Amino acid sequence: MTGKTRELYKLQSAGNFTSSTGDLLDHNCPLSIHHPFNKPLTEIELGHYLAGLIEGDGHFNKSTDRLEIIFHEKDVFLAKYLRTRIKFGSIYKVKNKKAYKLSIGSQQGIERIFNLCNGKFVCNHKIKQFNKNRYSFAFLPATNKVVLTNSWLSGFIEADGCIGIHLAKSKTHTLGVSVRLLVRAIQKNKLVLTLIRDAFKKHNPCKVSKVKKTGLHTLSFTNRANSLKAIVRYLDNFPLRGSKALHFYYLRKAFLLMEQKEHLNLEGLQKIKRLKSRSEQVFK
Structure with a gap:
């Protein structure tokens, strides 16, 4: 078992995760510094x-x-x-x-x-x-709605999401580096991204954009748009199950550092750089 596999296994293990969906988007309730353990899927x-x-x-x-x-x-x-x-x-x-x-x-x-x-x-x-299958199973109509009280969105992000920590040179930052944290969903189908956007609209508005070169649509949650906290809270309640769980683990730690303004000092920035490096090793 590799180090990365062991770390992911720890995230997958069942534990004392008791977070409630009732306070999912309650910004008055601070995020726990501890990453919640995954409960087995019912x-x-x-x-x-x-x-x-x-x-x-x-x-x-x-x-x-x-x-x-x-x-x-x-x-x-x-x-x-x-x-x-x-x-x-x-x-x-x-x-x-x-x-x-x-x-x-x-x-x-x-x-x-x-x-x-x-x-x-x-x-x-x-x-x-x-519904074109030869076994005559006919599915119920689509819900046409994304809700934040079940694991549908975590499954969708598992398939079509990307999670990253991005650093860029900046003349306006004291340390010369800006930090951008990102959870992004990418799809040909604009409708599904619009439904995800609408699920978060009341709390943290985000925008569906089209990439002209590819024709794909994207929906991004970032620390700059103040929409990241909502998706972090959601994924705390309905965790990812694959390798992206590790990407989220590192992003979440970076997010907590930024919440405490630690990215503005050299020690905190170095911590975020290390988290970025570890995140990039997941798929190598």
Whole structure:
């Protein structure tokens, strides 16, 4: 077991996590300096998480009647965990890519996904794919709403999110360096990002932008826009399960340092630089 795997295993272990969704976006309640341990997913939360994961990076292949979910090669352990929980499926290495694929094709497997995720999809796109299956499972309509009281968004970020600590030269900062913390979701489908934005709109507005070169849409939570605290609180309550959990762990520590203004002194800035370096090693 490598050092990174051990550290991630600690984050995955069940523990005394008692944080309540009731105070999820209560900015008067300070963030704990301790990173909460992950609780095991209940069957209901597994369904929400899977729905988010599938809407982010899943596909129902009509020609083979198989559900396929893609994982980065560093997340093969997550694919194995989900296969164990689902109780169906096979895992394959994707040729010429740093990726693995969880593929579920049996009638019992598709029925299991149906029972877990039915009524939990946010948009209609995946539902239309699923409803063309030869087993006559018909999913309920999309909710057309993202809520912050279940694990759908953590599954979606697991698939289509990126988390990073960015440093840049700055003439306006005393130490000559600005710090930017970022949680970003990227998608072709603007609607799903708009629904995520609307879930946070009341508390911390953020904006959906289009990248002209790629045609993709992005939704960013940053410390500069003061929207980061809300997504940190959400992910404390509904944690990531794959390698991105480590990215979030380092970002959260950097965020707490910035909350205390420690990034404005040399010692604090050096701590953030070390966190950035560790975060960048996760996928190497």
